[in-house]
Amino acid sequence: MTAFPTGRLFHGDDLGCKAFLASQPAQYVYILRRPDGRPFYVGKGYGPRVFQHENEARHPNNRLSNAYKLNVIRSIWKAGLKPTYEIDLVTTSAEEAYVREADLIGLIKRLHEGGPLTNLAAGGGSTAGAAPASVERHSATLGGIPDDNPERATLNGFVLSIAHMDSVVVKPVGQFIARPTVRFPNKSRKLSLRQAVAVVASAASNGISMAGECRIPRKLIVDGVEGLVENGVACDLLTGGAVSIDPAADPADECFLLSAQQAAAIVGMIGKRKCIDLGIIPALTVD
Secondary structure, eight states: OOOOOOOOSEEEOHHHHHHHHHTOOSEEEEEEEOTTSOEEEEEEESTTGGGHHHHHHTSOOTTSSOHHHHHHHHHHHHTTOOOEEEEEEEESOHHHHHHHHHHHHHHHOBGGGTSSBOOSSOBTTBOOSOSSSOHHHHHHHSTTOOTTOHHHHHHHHHHHHHOOOSSOSEEETTSSOOOOOOOOTTOOOOOOHHHHHHHHHHHHHHTOOOSSSEEEESEEEETTEEEEEOHHHHHHHHHTTSOEEEOOSSGGGOEEEEOHHHHHHHHHHHOHHHHHHTTSSOGGGOO
């Protein structure tokens, strides 16, 4: 694991962090870490701000907060563990805190940049540069994505944050006709990376654990954009036996049903480390 240079004025549990901050009536920059020490969120705050993330994770998200961050916190809890807290900087200057926050995020890097952070923004008080679904970053790097289709760029950007591929597996709702998921007759399919990414993308977006038997919607929402696993990939998943289907009158409301063994096969293809970073399996499942 790469060691990132941080201020490390405090590092420990939530109770110790509260005691430390009680004597520091000022702005601060903090890092939330997984039990193995890897950071998953960097922020700037005042007062109890650093503790509000776990409070958010105790309640249904309803897509009002950062689903990737909440996934990680909940997966840590499911492993019977807790996040650890680090205070990197204490200052009376909000500007200094914003600069340090942005510097740390840039140094450690977010999921779509190859790092472990779930931050949606680049820090420094900016809400731009959303990740893992950065429109600007991926619309410029994905071939065949039109500049006037930000919805497709957003969904494709999220998919590419999981694994690189040449063709899309999730399409914006409203930009194609969803068909019922059926088995292809007289054909066989092996589980492919494209298929695995489609399932993992929905699990991460919907905050669903893949540590065992699970039910994963075909529909997902990324940065406010509704997407749907495309018809061919959904049918390939069913034809190859990677999933079962819970059918619906509207194909957009279908769900993939996975046994623990099927979920493990998909996690294995994506890689446990990436799935931990997305918060869909707990850290203790790493060999």
